[in-house]
Amino acid sequence: MKKVISFGSCRFCGQNSLHDKEDFETIEQANECATLHCNCAEATKYQFQKKAEENRRQAIKRAEEQIENLFGGGSASYGLLPVENIIKELILNSAIMIYDGLLKDVSVNITSCLKVKISKSTKGKLTFMRSDAAVFKQEV
Ligand SMILES: [Zn+2]
Structure with a gap:
């Protein structure tokens, strides 16, 4: 059976977030998603960088x-x-x-x-x- 993780924490502030719409196979993916959705200053900076790279x-x-x-x-x-x-x-x-x-x-x-x-x-x-x-x- 596939391991499913629906809980991740922001890599910077550690705030947990529950992903009820997405499931992840690794904790890294879950943490990445939590980091991309966190509002702390470091995560915001990280999101900005990710966006710039994508652009x-x-x-x-x-x-x-x-x-x-x-x-x-x-x-x-x-x-x-x-x-x-x-x-x-x-x-x-x-x-x-x-x-x-x-x-x-x-x-x-x-x-x-x-x-x-x-x-x-x-x-x-x-x-x-x-x-x-x-x-x-x-x-x-
Ligand atoms: Zn954070």
Whole structure:
């Protein structure tokens, strides 16, 4: 039979909480849940950190999707050329550094006609601006 725990304590202040809606298989899971629902100062700080980590994870996932859409397989549907994987990695790494506040924005000239600007909006959302300039030059 599966062991069921429906009682956990906050890891910081020790306050007990009963989880009547969820059952846990380990005491760590029950304590984690109690900590995530406690109102003490340390638990609140912990919840804030967890939220920030989750937001960052989500932002990176969205950035990966955006990059794939704009520079990977998705770009062909806009009639644009996809770029090499290593370039997509560069764009993603730049985006992560911008998200973390290490850089304000990054502009990459992929070719003389293809540029990307990566930045963060005032709402904290990562934005990718791809510009493809068609250059026609004839030498005679
Ligand atoms: Zn607590």
